[in-house]
Amino acid sequence: MVPHIEPNPTIPFHVPKLIGQQLLDVILRRHLEKFSCSVEMGTELRSFEQFDKGVTAVLAKNGILETFDTKWVIGADGAKGIARKQLGLTFLGETRDDVRMVMGDIRLHGVGLDRTYWHRFGSFKTRAVSLRPTDEVGEDGWQFVIAAPDIDLTKLAQSEELIMEIIASLVPTKVTFNKIIWVSEFRANIRMVNKLSEGRGFVVGDAAHVHSPTGGQGLNSGIQDAFNLGWKLALVEKGLANKSLLETYSAERLPVISEMLDKTTTILNQAVKTENMVTTRSPILFMLGINYRFSSIVVDEFSTPGKPINAYGMLDDDRLEAGDRAPDAPNILQMRRGESDAKTLFGLYRPSYHTVLVFTSSVAGATPILGALEAYAKSVVQSAVILPSSATGITVASPADFVLVDQGGHAYSAYLVEAGQTKVFVIRPDGVIGAVVHGAEGMKKYFSGIFLGV
Template sequence: MTSSPPSVLIVGAGPSGLVAALTLLQNGISVRIIEKESKQRVGQRGSGIQPRSLELFEHLGVLKDMQAQGSRPLPMRKYKPGSQKPFKSWAMGPWLEPVPDRPYRNGLTIGQNVSEAILRSHIEKYSCHVELATRLQSFEQKSDHVVARLVKTIDDGQEVPETLSVQFLLGSDGARGVVRKMLGLTFVGRTCEEELIVTGDIHITGLDREYWHFWGDASTILVSLRPVLIKDDNTVFTFQIFGKQVDRSKLLSDPKEVLNIFRTVTERTDLTYGDLIWLSDFRPNMRMVNKFGAGRVFVIGDAAHVHSPTGGQGLNSSIQDAFNLSWKLALVLNNHVSPPKSLSLLDSYSAERLPVIAEMLSQTTAILNQTFQAEKDDIKPWTRGFVLKQFGVNYRGSPIVLDERTTENVSGSPYSNDDGRICAGDRAPDAPGLIDSSGNQIRLFDMFKSWLHTVLIFGDDLAPSVLQALEQYPEKTIQAFCIGPKDTPSDADAVLEDRDGHAYTGYAVDRTRSTVVVVRPDGMIGGIAFGVEGTERYFDGIFSI
């Protein structure tokens, strides 16, 4: 745990809990994070990282570690029983080269056990450590704090109780967690009883590790084997088994039955099967809460929404939950916003994320139905559209964004801003090739930080007045840069020359009209204004001064 008394207790140390912890710690907030399991989880589980998540990982400073231990998504192959030659080969989507506003246009494959270990290593830099074998027994909300009762199981099995007071509690304890239930939130949706999926990791030799392999189909039994990147071990594959003829009880009661399924469905006598590393099963659930919190307690990730794994959206959506909430909590805890404004700021977490998650459930459920209802050898359910990269996730309808440039209603889909506009509430694009006062070349993503609003002032005539206006807001919460076209005089450190025009183009700024763009700590555009008044209106909605 951190050395100072914690301001926030995070219950559950999966991806969403770890991202929330890291974001809060980077904002100077003391955190305690507990996990009821006695050991760290093994296995791939949520291994598909979407491009938008890669951007958020860069803002958090963990992207290079993720890239070093991850791999690009593999092409797929499908085989007839007994054949070593595929009869179909395809990719989930075309490989896309980077463009100025989107440097990461392809996903990353990295096991959840690996990504969690990376995130843990980063929170440990702040002297914060995940406390295993520690569960939340109950909590009680007070007007200005939360009393949490914990139970820690020590080595001899003895349970040690503890009472802890914190200012806020975050539940990232999964679909079966206790925080949502104790908070009394509804969890509306359905369970697909007939659509069982068995998954796990296994050692296999003799199978090409450059592809994701498929046999059978969902009308009977479908088997997939995908190689796992593990240092010094090139035998691990993660598998899925599903279909209408899968016998769940038989598979789970006897691990040897998994091997029998592999042998029967693939009819490959050249493969050697080793030990099972882990095995689990689940029936896809499509459920979400009616709101993401109440009072001083919030839920994030699978504690707030569960879904089909098809589409690879869940873990990525959980990361966005954590980032969206944590920067807002940090402002409140650092006393930069006070009631009643703090209440509306925290309420915006639900207002922004509920529509996004509802659409995510719709998208992933549609893909699940395609997968189980596909005709034999149909590969369409295994291809992915651009919308699933999550670039289009937006908060255009949010009560805390401000847009003076777009006056008509452009709320549209919370998952796809495909109208060609750049509006407040959208993802903030990157822009490479900016030249600072020292002649160094930088990009906007180098500047975005999880603890700062970033103000981009396009047009040097606005810079003096906007910079002066920003001085009224709390220190170390805002950074500002004047973005100028080629040959802009750079007599101040806050001037960046947009030599190639990528910033003006990426943010759709009219060169004849000076514009202010405010980028939030979570990498979303919070405000677009044409002067000091609009800039102040945005920040007056965020800060108490």
């Protein structure tokens, strides 16, 4: 399904892993706990009303209604959620009746059924079942997908007996069933909102866009929505950015989502035509080319206007522009008094900080830029001077948060910086390059589009 690509310095995580949503839920909740934040289970959002200064939501807890005052509402309530409807957003697109399945998790033992493979038996045009091993529901756990155009799938989803009967009839080995964990009927919907916010309300994830699962883009798109919105909302809430920054959430994400719907629908049509749901994925589906080069808040003083590229981008190692994903680089030596240790650029970036990278051949070369940085809140902007491995007479006496030496040359290579050149990158909290500039003036121009009163 996925061509094997070796990890490299700029893309350290190249090997895809399949992970079920129940496990991902646990990982996300554990992460939230680190920030003293927890998900209140058994609580339903029934409605909300917006005012100038906030939002009043009506919640139902164990059937008892209560109101809750808040400043913002982010609807992450999935395709059937109410947030999108309450905000009056449209959800145009199509429902594909030709792509219907029953899916779920099941525990079963099949004689000789190898658990290192994802199996498919039968034909999706007539009847087929796919079985993907998943230890998340038990050592005999499988995720199943049944396609059977000749059967009423709504009825099938309600009958465990029929599901087992169909699986047993399609798998060419003796199957012993343990139990079905969950079942759901799935019908492909290809839809997206006209905008991602209205006033103090926003939508992220499937609440904003649904599409065919071919391509595996859904969950990742939802996380990217949340990340794009999260840092902007945090700055507005802290009083550091103007509310207008929030408009760039829709402006940046909608073209990406629209392209994602196009790509996944093309794969779906191909899969239906060839009867092969398990197509080989193009590396473009790793989503590493997704870019906001077109965004009004990015600043690039180096790029020459070329042919516009679409929001999913191209996998082109020779160009790196404002709006692109910031690449990683390993083996960077952090210079400190008395000791030094190796870092990666990803290890440096923080989701609540802008990181200003100053590529320069001497610490002194960064002085004007670091001086200009004094104007910005230290709690949301950090800086790093990156020296080439050839740098001599290195001093750690610098106002920068980090003084680094690019020992392996990976950072200079990934960020396309030539020897002797001074080049400044501003990396946004969401890991996107906000600016590629020559010096302090360009950096100030970028931050004037982000922060208030600077």
